[in-house]
Amino acid sequence: MTAPPATPPPPPFGNSPEPAMPVPAIADAAMLAAVVDASGAGITVADATRPDHPIVYCNSAFLEMIGYAAEEVIGRNGEFLQGPATDPETAAAIRSAMADAQPLSVEVLNYRKDGSVFWNALNLRPVPGPGRQARWIAASCADVTDNRRSQEELRAADDQLTRLAAETFALAEKLDGAREEAEAARVAAENASRAKSRFLAMMSHELRTPMTAVIGMGDLLMGTGLNDQQRAFVKTLRSSADTLMTILNDVLDFSKIEAGQLTLEEIDFSLPRLVEDVVQLFLVRAAAKGLSLSASIADDTPRHIRGDPTRLRQVLFNLVSNAIKFTDRGAIEIAVWSPDPPSALTAPDAAAADSHSDPVTLRFEVQDNGIGMTEEQRARLFDAFVQADASTSRKYGGTGLGLAICKRLVEAMGGDITVISAPGRGSTFRFSIAARLAEASPVGELGARPALSGAAGAESDAPTRVPLRLLLAEDNDINRMLVVAMMTRIGHQIDAVTDGRAALDALAAADYDALILDMEMPVLDGRSAARAIRRMDGPVSRIPIVGLSADALPEHRDGHMAAGLDAYLTKPIDWEQLNAVLVDLATRPQEGRVVPIPSRPPDDGGQFSALPLVDRVKLAELRLALGGEALDGMLQLLPETALRELTAIRSALQAGRPKELKQAAHTLAGLAANFGAPRMAAIARAINDNPTDAEKAAALLPLLETAVAATSSLVRDPVGSDD
Known part of the structure; x- marks a missing residue:
């Protein structure tokens, strides 16, 4: 360590120093120097009488902090530690305090000799001389970089939780409004009810992309090193995301049912595996409340049946989830039986083959020891947006849609649902469905997961994990990181690119088992990329x-599939479903897989003029859903917004920026479609689908300009004709 200069240390720091102890000055100076060096804090002393306030003393802790030697520091002004990223206002405050010999405490960004930065907690204190004028300026320094980083991370977490709370509150307000609309819609005409449901589905799907990131990143974050407070924050975030996703799914399911869009699958599946699936999903949650959860299937019940396993599983999920929610102690039991078991079960001969087409009734029972219900509560339990009473909603949460959806699903599957309950004596939900015997024993049906114990092993072995080499094309950084992390965790090897053109290059350079393709990307979108791949040699x-897409509307799904996709999944991503689809497609024998052939994109010539400027039916639906005053206010903003996006399209085309061209066209197409302007939406969508084809975009631009002007004129003056 370099010895301090001959200049004696200043007297003890403070505005009114105490008289020195009666010991020799040399001994006093040596003692103070030893104490300062042993303190562990960085200490400097500057000369307050000289204009540039040079440093005349520094201890070893300060030298270790900044990486300089003593001879490189003594005689220099402390500003040599500042750099480009140092806050100018903070630097000015330090200069002013030094010039006026005033005390100051700040945190300033300093630079070490090697160029690295650190946050310095700087405390300046003037030390008076014999005439009580400031003779020295003492400074204590401490490296608080780690504390600063921790504080910033905590602030970021607080900000994130605040944003999530605001979003949750806003969504709760929307759901309150939806509940009131649904109550009013019950006495309205069927068309009004369907218009409302359609509008809910259209608006709700916009939440699916960010919800994928919130849920997935929450799961990944829980697997990292967090302190207790951060872990609590993440658990709250993840729990809130699950609640939001449940509400969103309930609203979408109810909307589909009300709009008559519910379709049931007819596939073979294993009934014991499905029931075990439900039990295994809720075992941990039940155990956390000290509840036992079990299931039994009567011996003469058919094991392999044909029907819709997804919707049957959804009904059981809801009933078991409610049973756990409203039960504090005791047991929850699931029972399955068939009141009319087919003879084919006991006589599987050729003559019994025709019995596969005969209907089979399956009955299910979910019994709990929970809080129970009164007769009045039971009477309205299956109504939409209704819970047992107001206190139930406050204490347990939920939308009041779950049992209404269950009732409609059970009825769609040819059965009915009832409940037996009494206050304090639990509840028993019973429902039935009509099914048929499976045509063949199902193997590894979609959505089945291996049992967590050996109890269900007798039915069939758990499906073998199949590692795949995958390629992902996704332009969103968060979603790309999320899919890569999840697929890697499952056991696959995955490469990722950011657009469709890069996906084509990657496929030409390496062999992959399957491609995961986002449908909305710059440079080359999902539809265009899929068509290009199917045309490759x-x-x-x-x-x-x-x-993959956040777009849950059926007509858009059909358009995506027509581009040559094998499967289409909506966000938020169901990771088990995505994995099962990938494994099924990648491992299916080539001779057993039909490769989709993309249909030709529709010809633009003459088709745009056949579309109306304004869809009166669409506007009528929106008017019913939003109310006339709200819709009129929104429509008044349409011309200005459309003109702004049109200007962005024109500028991007002239500057040769296809990414900006696609973004502006995509925004305009969505805006026009949402507010019933089909001609404008179709032309903008055509530009969005061909952002790199400058010639085609230039040909479409005059048509778009005409459509925007005519539509805006019609919106401002609705008395005129459609065209």
């Missing part, structure tokens, strides 16, 4: 392609 044209 060699085996790469047959690669399984799974499309």
